[in-house]
Amino acid sequence: MHRILAATDLSAKQAPLETVRTFVHARWVIENTGFHEAKGRWHLDHGYVHTATAIPAVHWLQMLAINVMRMFFQRHRRAFGRDGETLAEAARAVEGELRWGPSLDRAVKQLIWDTS
Numbered sequence: 001m002h003r004i005l006a007a008t009d010l011s012a013k014q015a016p017l018e019t020v021r022t023f024v025h026a027r028w029v030i031e032n033t034g035f036h037e038a039k040g041r042w043h044l045d046h047g048y049v050h051t052a053t054a055i056p057a058v059h060w061l062q063m064l065a066i067n068v069m070r071m072f073f074q075r076h077r078r079a080f081g082r083d084g085e086t087l088a089e090a091a092r093a094v095e096g097e098l099r100w101g102p103s104l105d106r107a108v109k110q111l112i113w114d115t116s
Contacts, residue, residue, distance in 0.1 A: 038066055041088040 006024050008015055015023075038044040042062065049058050066087075073090045 037087060038063065041086070042066055 004021065004024055006020050008020060035044075044059065044062055047055065049055055069091060070087055073087060
């Protein structure tokens with residue numbers, strides 16, 4: 001048996017026990033799949049900039065990029081998520097195709113991966 005402690009300013013009539021329980025569990029899904037993956041796999045915890053304006057701007061851009069990537073994989077890759085595939089693993093597979101795939105010629109690969 002698990003005990004969940006949750007506080008709300010809603011009355012029992014406005015938010016029955018099952019509704020509050022659903023909200024709490026949904027919040028944990030967000031925590032485990034969203035923030036944990038962003039921090040653990042996408043380095044969201046690293047400070048790339050150090051000014052008060054830039055820090056939230058960079059974090060918002062990182063979260064936007066992660067969410068756009070996740071949405072792309074979930075909506076356009078049929079096999080995404082099967083057998084426990086993570087977003088990072090799917091991204092590495094796409095990167096491998098872009099880097100070494102036969103459909104891209106050498107000039108396009110150089111433009112994509114040139115970091116100079």
